[in-house]
Amino acid sequence: MSDPVYLCRLEELPESGTKGFLLGSGADRLDLFVVWRAGVLRGYLNDCPHAHTPLETRPDRFLDRDETYLLCTTHGARFTIDDGTCISGPCRGKSLTPLPVTIADGKIFLLRD
Numbered sequence: 001m002s003d004p005v006y007l008c009r010l011e012e013l014p015e016s017g018t019k020g021f022l023l024g025s026g027a028d029r030l031d032l033f034v035v036w037r038a039g040v041l042r043g044y045l046n047d048c049p050h051a052h053t054p055l056e057t058r059p060d061r062f063l064d065r066d067e068t069y070l071l072c073t074t075h076g077a078r079f080t081i082d083d084g085t086c087i088s089g090p091c092r093g094k095s096l097t098p099l100p101v102t103i104a105d106g107k108i109f110l111l112r113d
């Protein structure tokens, strides 16, 4: 397993608790986001299972208006924050791809194979 990839400090997350990251380039490009909610950090691939677009249209904005669900702005699919399951929209029943993330000393890391 390769070294964890540093993403940012926990305190650098916007008030929404969501932040996107674009790592690497070409075949190694990885578009992901994290969501920090109720003391739990989760990470997902920024790839909607409907048409495989990124979820957000504005930087770091991944939540719906009520900040209850993750939102794909392309066609309005909503996903649970807890496990990325689509609960409404054209890909209902499908899920975002979770990524392993962790916090150490106030820093957020992506764990990669």
Ligand code: FES
Binding pocket: 048, 049, 050, 051, 052, 053, 072, 073, 074, 075, 076, 077, 089, 090, 091
């Ligand atoms: S691409 Fe996300 S809902 Fe269509």
